[in-house]
Amino acid sequence: MGRTQRLRTMIEEQFLVEFDEELTDQSDLFKVGVIDSFGYVQLLGSIEEEFSIQLKDEDFLKDILTSLESIDAFVAKKIAERGDR
Amino acid sequence: MCGIAGFVSPSLDAGATPEVIASMLSLIRHRGPDEAGYYLDDGVAMGTVRLSVIDLATGAQPMADPSDRYWICFNGELYNHVELRRELRGLGRHFRTRSDTEVVLQAWAQWGAGALPRFNGAFAFAIRDAVSGDLFLARDRYGKRPVFYSDRGSGTGPDGDFLFASEMKAFRAFPGFRFELDPGELASAFAVWTPLPDRTPFRHIRQLPMGSFLTVRGGRVDLTTYAELEIDADPFTGSAREAVAFVRDTLRESVAMRLRSDVEVGVYLSGGLDSSIVTALATELSPHAVRTFSVEFDEAAFDESGSQHVVASHLGSLHSSIAVRGADIAANFPSAVYHAEVPAFRTAFVPMYLLSRHVRDAGIKVILSGEGADEAFLGYSLFRETLLRAAWHDLSDDERMAGIGRLHPELSHFGPANRARLKGLFEQFAVERLPGLFSHELRYQNGRFAARLLKERGDPFADLLALTASTPGYAALSPVQKAQWLEFKTLLPGYLLSTQGERMSLAHGIENRCPFLDPAVVRAAASVNLRFDDGSEEKAILKEAFRGELPESSLARRKQPYRAPGAAVFKEHRPDYMELLLSETELRKIDGLDPVFARKLVAKIMATPSEGISTKEDQAFIYLLSTAVLHQQFAGGRDRGRAGHPEAELKADTIVDLRGSRGPRPAAHALHGAGGPR
Numbered sequence: 001m002g003r004t005q006r007l008r009t010m011i012e013e014q015f016l017v018e019f020d021e022e023l024t025d026q027s028d029l030f031k032v033g034v035i036d037s038f039g040y041v042q043l044l045g046s047i048e049e050e051f052s053i054q055l056k057d058e059d060f061l062k063d064i065l066t067s068l069e070s071i072d073a074f075v076a077k078k079i080a081e082r083g084d085r
Numbered sequence: 086m087c088g089i090a091g092f093v094s095p096s097l098d099a100g101a102t103p104e105v106i107a108s109m110l111s112l113i114r115h116r117g118p119d120e121a122g123y124y125l126d127d128g129v130a131m132g133t134v135r136l137s138v139i140d141l142a143t144g145a146q147p148m149a150d151p152s153d154r155y156w157i158c159f160n161g162e163l164y165n166h167v168e169l170r171r172e173l174r175g176l177g178r179h180f181r182t183r184s185d186t187e188v189v190l191q192a193w194a195q196w197g198a199g200a201l202p203r204f205n206g207a208f209a210f211a212i213r214d215a216v217s218g219d220l221f222l223a224r225d226r227y228g229k230r231p232v233f234y235s236d237r238g239s240g241t242g243p244d245g246d247f248l249f250a251s252e253m254k255a256f257r258a259f260p261g262f263r264f265e266l267d268p269g270e271l272a273s274a275f276a277v278w279t280p281l282p283d284r285t286p287f288r289h290i291r292q293l294p295m296g297s298f299l300t301v302r303g304g305r306v307d308l309t310t311y312a313e314l315e316i317d318a319d320p321f322t323g324s325a326r327e328a329v330a331f332v333r334d335t336l337r338e339s340v341a342m343r344l345r346s347d348v349e350v351g352v353y354l355s356g357g358l359d360s361s362i363v364t365a366l367a368t369e370l371s372p373h374a375v376r377t378f379s380v381e382f383d384e385a386a387f388d389e390s391g392s393q394h395v396v397a398s399h400l401g402s403l404h405s406s407i408a409v410r411g412a413d414i415a416a417n418f419p420s421a422v423y424h425a426e427v428p429a430f431r432t433a434f435v436p437m438y439l440l441s442r443h444v445r446d447a448g449i450k451v452i453l454s455g456e457g458a459d460e461a462f463l464g465y466s467l468f469r470e471t472l473l474r475a476a477w478h479d480l481s482d483d484e485r486m487a488g489i490g491r492l493h494p495e496l497s498h499f500g501p502a503n504r505a506r507l508k509g510l511f512e513q514f515a516v517e518r519l520p521g522l523f524s525h526e527l528r529y530q531n532g533r534f535a536a537r538l539l540k541e542r543g544d545p546f547a548d549l550l551a552l553t554a555s556t557p558g559y560a561a562l563s564p565v566q567k568a569q570w571l572e573f574k575t576l577l578p579g580y581l582l583s584t585q586g587e588r589m590s591l592a593h594g595i596e597n598r599c600p601f602l603d604p605a606v607v608r609a610a611a612s613v614n615l616r617f618d619d620g621s622e623e624k625a626i627l628k629e630a631f632r633g634e635l636p637e638s639s640l641a642r643r644k645q646p647y648r649a650p651g652a653a654v655f656k657e658h659r660p661d662y663m664e665l666l667l668s669e670t671e672l673r674k675i676d677g678l679d680p681v682f683a684r685k686l687v688a689k690i691m692a693t694p695s696e697g698i699s700t701k702e703d704q705a706f707i708y709l710l711s712t713a714v715l716h717q718q719f720a721g722g723r724d725r726g727r728a729g730h731p732e733a734e735l736k737a738d739t740i741v742d743l744r745g746s747r748g749p750r751p752a753a754h755a756l757h758g759a760g761g762p763r
Contacts, residue, residue: 016537016685016702030513033533038699040510041498057505065509 003051003079004072010046011068015039025068047071053078087146088116088591089158089232090250091124091131091211092259093220093301097246099127099744101260106130108258111735113251115424116160116591122146122739124156124213129220131211131249132737133158136450136594137347145739148186150194151179154216156741157193159186160251161208161230162598164342169203198223198298201311205342205604209251209293215743220301222249226312227457227602228282228295228578229587235262235290236306247301252588253290253426254719264719265289266712268539268677271428275708276532276545278430279579281552283308286427286715295578313557314573316566318611325617325629332609333630339603340366343453351376351449353440353597354404355647356392358624358631358639359455359464361400363600365634367453368400378444378452379406380436387648392639399636407443409436411650415658419714424592425584426719428711430535430704433649434580437589445593452590456581457601460572461610462624464644466492467572468565471524472620475564477515482508491621494643519546521553521560524568531701535708538686540679549575565620651703653695655710665713667691675716683709 001009008019015034017023029035035043048055053075065071090109097105106123110132114121123132124147133146147156163169166185169192174180178191185206192200193212198221207229212221224232234249235256248256256262267288274280282294293299296312321328340363344350352364354377367375377397381390390406397404414435421438422429444452459465473480473488480488486504489511493499499507517523529546536545544550552574553559553567562570582599590597600606618625628640655663665671666687672680690698690706698706 015534016682016689030510030530031518033530035510036530036534036699036701037507037510037527038496038498039701041503041506042697042699044506055506060505060509064512066513 003075004068006050007047007072007075008068010043010050011071014043014046019068025072027068028066029068030066047075051075051079053082087133087135087160088113088251088255089131089133089160089209089211090248090255091129091158091220092249093129093247095128095245097128097260102130102744103740103742105258105260106132107735107737109250109255110134110737112255112258114735115594116251118594120145120738121735122737122741124158124741124743126213126215126743127745129213129218131156131158131213131220133160134735136596146186147739147741148182148184148190149741150190151181152194154214155190155194156213156215157186157190157210159189159208159210160232161206161210161225162596163189163204163206163208164345164598164603165203165205167345193221198309198311201298207598207602211249217302220247221298222293222301223298223311224293224295226296226314226604227573227582227599229582229599229602231292231583231587233285233290233292234299247306252424253285253287254423256290257719263721266676266716266720268541269543271677271712272536272539272541272543272545273548274428274579275430275535275538275705276529277549277575277579278528278532279575280427281548282574282578284548286712287719295574314570315608316562316569316573316611317558318608320616321609321612328613328617329626329629332613332626335603335606335609336362336600336630337366337370339600339606340453341370342603343598343600344370346451348450349376349448350451350453350598351378351444351447352402353377353452353454354379354393354396354402355455356389356396356639357455357644357647358627358635358642359458359601361396361455361635361639362458362627362631363453363455364396364400364402365631366600368402375400375402376447376449377402377404378440378447378449379404380440381406381408382436382649383408383410384650387650389645389647392642395636396639405443405447407436407439409439409649411654412658413439414649414654415660418655418660418710419662419718421589421592422711422714423718424588425711426588426715427579427584428708428715429580429584430708431648432651432654432707433647434585434589436649437585438592441590441593441595444595450594451596451598453598453600454586455601456586456597456599457577457607458624458627459644460569460577461601461607462627463565463569463614463620464624465572466623466644467524467528468568469620469623470527471564471568474511474515474527475523477511485511495645519550521550521567522546522571523564525571531704534701535705537682538679538705538709538712539677541677565615652690652698652706655706656691656695662714662717663710665717666710671713675713676720678712 114134117134117136119137120135147158149156163185166188170188173191207225209224209230209232222232233253236247248259265288270284270286283291297310300307352367354360354364379393382388414432417435421435470492485508489504489507514527613626623644672683
């Protein structure tokens with residue numbers, strides 16, 4: 001399963017949603033009421049584990065993780081950074 | 086305390102009237118086990134079940150004024166009855182009893198609806214004007230006592246009947262009445278956490294919102310607000326020291342008024358600041374040691390018994406408590422839901438159901454409690470969260486993270502390791518999306534999730550948005566004041582005072598009184614809030630007002646929200662009613678429910694270890710379970726449970742029968758509701 005699909009499945013399972021024509025990769029998951037504080041912290045933890053990356057405080061200064069698309073791009077960047085080291 | 090019920094019915098056979106009103110009253114007999122009485126007139130009946138608290142001997146109901154024109158069925162207490170009686174006597178009115186009920190009646194005869202703003206109390210009542218034929222219903226300004234009504238026959242019932250009662254279950258005794266859950270109201274209640282002030286989960290049933298009265302006149306139903314909620318007050322002009330004394334004096338006066346009773350008054354002591362203050366004042370004002378009552382939990386995360394014992398021993402109260410285990414919650418959940426009559430998002434009302442039974446068995450009929458303090462004096466973390474998000478764009482990142490750190494010390498995911506992450510989340514909630522609801526938007530994320538239990542995918546906040554948009558003065562309130570307004574209009578009356586408060590107390594005939602919900606106390610709080618502190622410490626001024634009287638640990642302690650174990654209890658104990666959720670057939674019986682999402686939620690709850698279940702999932706699950714139980718009990722599931730059976734044969738002590746007694750009278754009109762139930 002590719003990265004995007006893995007993320008999609010994680011979000012679907014964690015928040016009991018299904019991505020479709022209504023909830024798209026671009027949907028703001030906060031705005032449509034999918035993400036709550038507990039779930040957000042839990043999701044970030046699962047992402048760290050699933051993709052073996054470490055999220056640092058400064059990561060949250062500029063990256064805005066509001067949609068599947070933006071989370072995916074962020075994870076891709078973190079994986080690339082990991083590869084660089 | 087009491088319960089009232091009645092109807093205006095042009096269609097009901099006159100011969101059946103006494104039996105119908107007696108049956109309605111018998112369904113709410115738990116509210117007033119001491120006496121019962123009813124009034125009958127052509128096409129009209131109303132009655133009371135009474136728990137005698139003041140003027141035990143002569144306060145029987147229904148009661149008439151000396152002219153026999155006004156007849157009253159009264160539920161609740163008027164705390165300032167002494168002062169009003171004096172005033173009414175000065176105006177030449179003569180009293181036959183010592184009861185507060187007669188004061189309400191005479192005040193009504195003197196001032197009409199103009200009497201209502203003068204009342205300081207917890208009440209709901211019906212007054213019949215035997216001359217004009219009008220019927221009035223009124224409710225206190227904070228919604229402490231309930232009154233529900235239906236002005237359209239539901240289902241097979243005939244149109245044109247108007248029914249009212251302290252609890253909806255009384256309607257079951259009216260011929261042809263049927264309960265039906267309303268998916269639109271359920272969605273709103275799941276999203277907002279409670280029904281809106283005038284709503285219920287059932288079709289064709291509404292409640293009088295707090296601070297209003299309703300007139301049934303000539304076939305019309307009119308609802309009028311007599312007291313707007315006042316969140317705003319002129320700022321206190323004295324020094325901080327004077328403000329502290331002012332708050333203390335106002336509260337002391339409020340407790341003194343609520344100790345007026347012909348029977349002993351106890352206190353619910355949670356161990357938190359508010360109930361400790363009430364205990365301290367009750368102890369100071371009582372000639373004897375005060376009895377205090379608490380709930381203890383096995384599970385340390387919920388248990389506050391340590392604080393309870395410290396306060397009780399410091400103040401010298403006669404303390405007793407009950408230990409509540411998960412098995413008790415599972416075993417008593419259906420009974421508690423039956424009394425609550427609405428879906429709930431937490432199980433914390435079930436221990437209160439058990440506590441009131443314990444208090445009754447201890448021989449106490451009246452208790453004081455701390456409800457309203459958090460709303461009036463900004464105790465909830467919600468208020469600090471609102472201040473933080475409202476100031477977000479003026480703060481540095483360090484200040485933002487420090488602010489987040491102060492919000493929920495009791496929640497591990499708000500701990501230091503996650504603060505930077507949560508900053509990203511809060512960033513998303515630093516601008517208003519739902520007009521006027523900025524303060525609650527983060528919380529309402531949980532509500533949106535629960536609203537997905539319904540098939541209908543409309544905006545579950547539409548009715549709340551309409552309510553705030555149409556409330557005069559709302560838009561001009563500050564973000565924190567709007568948060569207070571929302572708390573005073575939704576969670577307080579819709580859950581804390583009702584489901585967790587009076588419905589659980591009255592299940593066992595216990596009357597609860599709330600000293601923090603006195604108009605003078607709420608006004609005092611509004612005048613000092615954020616005047617002498619920045620709100621970062623909860624209830625700073627209240628703590629200052631009682632420093633020296635309460636143990637230091639009570640003042641230093643952070644607020645611990647009163648909670649009880651949730652979904653885990655039902656997983657572990659698997660009560661038989663869990664079948665309502667585990668069986669596809671049962672789930673599909675509930676109209677308007679989305680069985681696909683419901684099944685997914687249940688499957689996840691059943692498969693996930695408790696620590697992996699989020700608050701919103703837990704809440705949605707408790708909503709689902711309570712809705713299923715309610716549906717089975719009320720909306721004609723295969724087993725109507727206890728709801729179908731009156732608690733006991735009603736023996737009426739007082740019957741007033743005016744049917745056909747005064748010559749030709751206009752027949753009761755068929756009703757055409759204005760602003761009535763949909």
